[in-house]
Amino acid sequence: MMKKQWTIAFDADDTLWHNERGFQMTQARFAQMLAEETDSDTLMARLLAAEQRNLAIYGFGVKGFVLSMIETAIEVTDGRVSTDTIADLLAMGRAMLANPVELLDGVRPAIEAVAPHAHVLLITKGDLLDQERKLAQSGLGDLFDHVEIVSDKTTDIYTHIFARFDTAHHMMVGNSVKSDVIPALAAGAWGIHVPHDLTWAYEAAEPPVEHRRFRQITSLTELPALVASLS
Template identity: 60%
Template sequence: MRKEARRPPGGMMTENLTTIGFDADDTLWHNERFFRLTQDRFAELLADHAERDHLEARLLAAERRNIGQYGFGIKGFVLSMIETAIEVTDEKVPASVIRQLIAAGQEMLQHPIELLPHARAAVEAVADTHRVILVTKGDLLDQERKLAQSGLGELFDGVEIVSDKTPRTYAEIFTRHGDGPEHAMMIGNSLKSDVVPAIEAGGWGVYVPHGMTWALEHAEEPADRPRYRRLDDLGGLAALVSGIG
């Protein structure tokens, strides 16, 4: 561990933050827009078989029921597109369409990483004074690739790639890497995955909205929770952390 927790004389822990967690996709770098572009291509390929709205609803339903088997990420998305294509064509989808969907997924897995505004500066600012942990969900190999390409890897004291984000997940991670969730903050673009469960675990949750958010990540803002904060972008993070102490 690179940094020690900040402790007052005598070794008693204060209420100060000691650990900061960051989500990855659409918090530190772009991700959802590549899914949207591929979904547009999916709609074009199947335009003769279903209206776009109906097709998108069927795809979303497939993604929802497949999460438990495939998990989050590009591979599960591609399998859900193929499944939906089979369903809406009554099992008559041409092999050429399946081939193009697989190719689209492969392109997504090779797409260069583009950091969001203020991402590097925000992580660097809090890494000077706190432990910083990357907490992301999705396919292991793809998330490792994106982190390596982002150039941010050396800033993190720990990296956790998890199958899902729940209050228990955050409690365990912030205990393992820090001083427990009570002394931790989680920053992300998903209220459902990054913010609400972190607060329910006893920590701070900071919502940084992204222009594109997957429908299955939507949730109500916990505006009445004292440990909830919202930032327009990561440019305000250093001041927020400093103000909390």
Template identity: 60%
Template sequence: MRRSHDWMIGFDADDTLWHNERFFRLTQERFAALLADHVDDAARTGLDDRLLAAERRNLGRYGYGIKGFTLSMIETAIEATEGAVPARVISDILDAGKEMLEHPIELLPHARAAVEALAGQAEIVLVTKGDLLDQERKLAQSGLGELFDAVEIVSEKTPQVYGRIFGRHGRAHSMMVGNSLRSDVIPALEAGGWGVHVPQGTVWPIEHAERPEGHPRFREIAHLGALAGLLDTLP
């Protein structure tokens, strides 16, 4: 590995350092149960697709995160019931969203050890997207905040955004580590950095992308515990 102080290493947050997507999936199951008595069989079967379509439409309005997801559930409930959804169900959907916002943070295996191993050796930056208040809450509850040299909370992860982040931190070499090929790996590669994929559970369909096979700066590891060993192998 090149001298570690020459590196800026970015870590994604949700589903890289701590669990996230599984709580969305559980809430989506709760959402379907809440609407079960208010939609016909056809609408019930297509509910997940309808909700995903609403989330796609609303990303530009609400951004990423629990608040946008909650509003998309409400919109979907109104559409799927043709406006007949009871106020009680809307209230229950809002409660489900609030519970997500209050859910304790659960670190993924090896998360703390991986960040601690590099802290003080390379410049360690948290690079995450989503709602500012919620991401700040998660970081504070994670107990990892003091390990990062900087925190970058962005509305979207694009090559241009990564280019600005890499340039701002001014290291000779840059890397992004995360579970999303679409958001953490591919745009970081396009910005001239390394992209390390750490698969984690079920991926939100909107985050799906094809693996950049054959790219010289693309790597994949089974878990964060393998990161330090991977760094030692880089030219």
């Protein structure tokens, strides 16, 4: 058997399946609930600030998001937020954690096409239980040689994971320039950006278009041809 030349890692949320739209739909409901207290733009700015403050405590995912909504509701109402509103926010969070998984177009065929030439990994961040649930429901679990659910995506994390696989080339594929591309490039891997229509403001970053190992594709259906061109 020929030695595989590639280690290719995939992000999960909004790369393999839809995720951010659930957050944005919940944020829209949150803005409606507090419309008498403040305008939507101000509320979203306060919520994003709370999420950023709380990442080191709660991590990424729905649970931290819900706690940040509750904290923001308390702040913008000067503590007057009702228990009914807090109960509604908790219910919205539980609904998000039960949302069915919907794959993006062409995901399975793309992974299957590169698998003969690569060790195929999943590297995702967020709540352990929720990420495990989504992977199980996705039906993609059998495609991955290795799965990593991490608290954050950093250069050190990528370096450590890729070092386990003795291949000539490493690649990280994902929708977030900030989390999937820039730290992977710093770890010596190729960084492949697959933009999604919806992106959390925290993940915003400028694509490193001048970097020799950066590429952007419009969907995962283009990945097999890209890997073949780089091999």
